[in-house]
Amino acid sequence: MSKQDAEGQVLAQLAEVVGCSPLAREPLSAEQSSELARVFKAMGDPVRLRLLSLIASHAGGEACVCDLTDVFDLSGPTISHHLKVLREAGLITGERRGTWVYYRVRPELLAQVATVLEPAASDALPVVEA
Amino acid sequence: MSKQDAEGQVLAQLAEVVGCSPLAREPLSAEQSSELARVFKAMGDPVRLRLLSLIASHAGGEACVCDLTDVFDLSGPTISHHLKVLREAGLITGERRGTWVYYRVRPELLAQVATVLEPAASDALPVVEA
DNA sequence: CCCCTGATTCGACGGCTGTCAAGGTAGACG
DNA sequence: CGTCTACCTTGACAGCCGTCGAATCAGGGG
Numbered sequence: 001m002s003k004q005d006a007e008g009q010v011l012a013q014l015a016e017v018v019g020c021s022p023l024a025r026e027p028l029s030a031e032q033s034s035e036l037a038r039v040f041k042a043m044g045d046p047v048r049l050r051l052l053s054l055i056a057s058h059a060g061g062e063a064c065v066c067d068l069t070d071v072f073d074l075s076g077p078t079i080s081h082h083l084k085v086l087r088e089a090g091l092i093t094g095e096r097r098g099t100w101v102y103y104r105v106r107p108e109l110l111a112q113v114a115t116v117l118e119p120a121a122s123d124a125l126p127v128v129e130a
Numbered sequence: 131m132s133k134q135d136a137e138g139q140v141l142a143q144l145a146e147v148v149g150c151s152p153l154a155r156e157p158l159s160a161e162q163s164s165e166l167a168r169v170f171k172a173m174g175d176p177v178r179l180r181l182l183s184l185i186a187s188h189a190g191g192e193a194c195v196c197d198l199t200d201v202f203d204l205s206g207p208t209i210s211h212h213l214k215v216l217r218e219a220g221l222i223t224g225e226r227r228g229t230w231v232y233y234r235v236r237p238e239l240l241a242q243v244a245t246v247l248e249p250a251a252s253d254a255l256p257v258v259e260a
Numbered sequence: 261c262c263c264c265t266g267a268t269t270c271g272a273c274g275g276c277t278g279t280c281a282a283g284g285t286a287g288a289c290g
Numbered sequence: 291c292g293t294c295t296a297c298c299t300t301g302a303c304a305g306c307c308g309t310c311g312a313a314t315c316a317g318g319g320g
Contacts, residue, residue: 023182023183023186023240024187024235024237025187026183026187027180027183027184028179028180028183030176030180033176033180033183036173037173037174037175037178038174040170040171040174040179041170042174043167043170044167044170044172044173044174045307045308046163046167047163047308048167049166049167052153053153053154053157053158053163056153057154057155057156057157065267066265069266069267074308074309074310075309075310076266076267076268077267077268077269077270077309077310077311078308078309078310079267080267080268081269081307081308082308083267083268084269096267096316096317098316098317098318099265099266099267099316099317100266100267101267101268105154107154110247110248111247111248113247114244114247117241117244118240118244118248175277175278177278195296195297195298196295196296196297199297204278204280205279205280206296206297206298207279207281207282207298207299207300208278208279208280209297210299211278211298211299212278213298215277226286226287226297228286228287228288228296229286229287229288229295229296229297231297231298261320262319262320263318263320264319265317265319266315266316266317266318267314267315268313268314268315268316269312269313269314269315270313271312271313272309272310272311273309274308274309275307275308275309276305276306276307276308277304277305277307278303278304278306279302279303279304279305280301280302280303281300281301281302282301283298283299283300284297284298284300285297285298285299286295286296286297286298287294287296288293288294288295288296289292289293289295290291290292290293290294
């Protein structure tokens with residue numbers, strides 16, 4: 001619950017601070033770049049990035065921790081640590097159902113991040129605008 | 131020159147390895163996630179992210195190092211270090227013209243990264259398709 | 261109630277990273 | 291040539307980060 005709130009706040013902060021301002025439109029403020037960097041930092045690890053893709057592409061949009069652990073040559077605690085980092089960055093959410101814990105991605109956050117990146121490409125790739 | 135080649139190879143590798151495979155479509159391989167993580171890691175620092183936006187949004191699409199250094203309360207070598215990280219990640223390119231060195235972003239790489247992120251959002255936000 | 265499994269937290273350790281001061285290189289200008 | 295400015299490289303150091311083993315927490319059955 002408090003954990004859920006914290007996750008929600010991360011997303012809300014990102015939405016508020018970053019908004020839809022494209023990277024190439026205007027320079028990021030110190031605050032904006034700190035918020036955004038937190039997300040990129042979380043994605044800046046091969047294991048976490050793979051975890052993210054495993055969860056995102058898993059059937060039903062969610063994956064149990066035990067499914068994820070088997071994929072890597074890493075200890076349980078290490079996987080748990082990486083999942084925590086992703087959670088605290090607002091990229092995924094975790095829910096306990098009985099014995100198992102299921103994780104799913106937050107598509108909204110990924111969409112926001114993509115929005116920040118994309119317009120920079122519009123200088124190179126012509127985009128049809130309304 | 132060898133430096134330029136190295137930068138080009140990073141981009142080529144990313145293009146080859148990552149391609150246009152969306153995050154939520156299928157799980158990333160260990161190799162793919164390592165390549166992608168390298169880029170996210172480079173963006174996972176507030177200073178570097180801000181440098182990136184400063185360069186991207188600067189008039190003419192390029193910025194001189196001296197323009198960038200003044201923005202931060204950081205020493206010259208530190209800025210130079212961050213620029214090197216961004217360069218080795220394939221996110222920017224540097225060119226010396228006389229006394230000054232000018233940096234500009236690689237929109238292609240940003241576009242590719244955005245492509246990897248975006249399709250995950252299409253599950254949440256309805257998208258109009260042709 | 262005790263144990264068994266799944267998952268997280270804790271404590272510790274090695275390696276990586278951001279930072280700076282000092283020194284080095286490249287080009288411009290006399 | 292000498293020197294000045296712009297930028298980079300090196301070396302060093304503190305702090306962070308990924309990893310593990312051990313301990314701990316949460317449920318589900320005997």
